[in-house]
Amino acid sequence: MTITQLKYVLAIAEHKNFTKAAEKCFVTQPTLSTQIQKLEDELDITIFDRGKKPIELTDVGRKIVFQARNIVNEADRIQDIVDQQKGFIGGEFRLGIIPTVMPTLLPMFLNNFIKKYPKIKLKIEELTTEEIITRIxxxxxxxxxxxTPLESDNIKERVLYYEPFVAYIPNSHRLRDKKTIEVDDLDIEDMLLLEDGHCFRDGVINLCKAFKNQTDDHFQLESGSIETLIKLSNEGMGMTLLPYLHTLDIKEKLNSNLKHFKEPSPAREVSIIYHKSELKMQIIDAMHNVISGIIRGAIAFQNVEIISPVAK
Incomplete structure (x- = not known):
């Protein structure tokens, strides 16, 4: 049994296809198939049910994949140890970012980060929280x-910053004349929300439900982007809540629509998260330090109350 064979097993389990798995592993399909067959012969079991389309894991195959993932991760740790010993910060680093953080945070830190750590090859994807947890x-x-917090046993979290919620209230809205907003002023029935699947949406719902006996999840309008929510609000369709960093890009003529909450301001906790196996920690530490240093100048709020992003 070899680490390479276990990597082939994981690739097939992911793609459910020998040809696609071979492409992923940069080997020919016959080479991959031969190595899988050797492993199955050595163990005297069948890992994959090749009669199914797409290919499926057998019962014992699922247990092997679970263990293979642990073994491959631990094997990768050896390279991590060597890199840390040599003080090397580089190599491929796959980073996911949720949609409501990507457009504001990424432009703030990316250029500085790649200039400071030119040997790191970043691969960045915009993903929902659910997709992120699965992929990690x-x-x-x-x-x-x-x-965060995400309440996931497999994932560790390191806080980057706390980002307050800010109300965006159009001229025609009932709360327009208030200088500051209180959480108890909110009514989910006249709130514009992001579509299902966005953790910021879940945070807003949790915020409203914490102060009202709100059980009817009926909303006037839902959208896939914060920019669309702002445009809908400008058309008099309701108010919305924005993460603070998004308000920095609001046109000056619309700044009067922004209303801050009475302290402690409701806020979301934004963290860098990673697997509990703690691989590539030298890169994670570097990214945490760069982002924390930059964000300190943009968000000065301290008196906040964290609202959970986990759907209740």
Whole structure:
């Protein structure tokens, strides 16, 4: 049994196809098939049910994949130890970022980060929190930037910053004349929300439900982007809540629509998250330090109350 064979097993389990798995592993399909057959012969079991389309794991195959993932991760640790000993910060690093953080945070730190660490090859994807948790657990992401806490046993979290919620209220809205907003002012029935699947949406719902006996999840309008919510609000369709960093890009003529909350301001916690196996920690530490240093100048709020992103 070899580490390479176990990597082939994981690739097939992911792609459910020998040809695609071979392409992923940069080997020919016959080479991959031969190595899998050797492993199955050595163990005297069948890992994959080749009669199914797409290919499926057998019962024992699922247990082997679980253990193979642990073994491959631990094997990767050896390279991590060597890199740390040599003080090397480089190589491929796969990062996921949730949609409500990507457009504001990424432009703030990316240029500085790649200039400071030119040997790191970043691969960045915009993903939902659910997708991020799955990919980190499966070993397909090295880390991610997401709203926390996530209450996941497989994932560790390191806080980057706390980002307050800010109300965006159009001229025609009932709360327009208030200088500051209180959480108890909110009514989910006249709130514009992001579509299902966004953790910021879940945070807003949790915020409203914490102060009202709100059980009817009926909303007027839902959208896939914060920019669309702002445009809909400008058309008099309701108010919305924005993460603070998004308000920095609001046109000056619309700044009067922004209303801050009475302290402690409701806020989301944004963290860099990674697998509990703690692979590539030297890169995670570097990214945490760069982002924390930059964000300190943009967000000065301290008196906040963290709202969970986990759907209740």
């Amino acid at each position: 657990s499966d070993g397909h992401l090295d880390a991610a930037i997401a709203s």
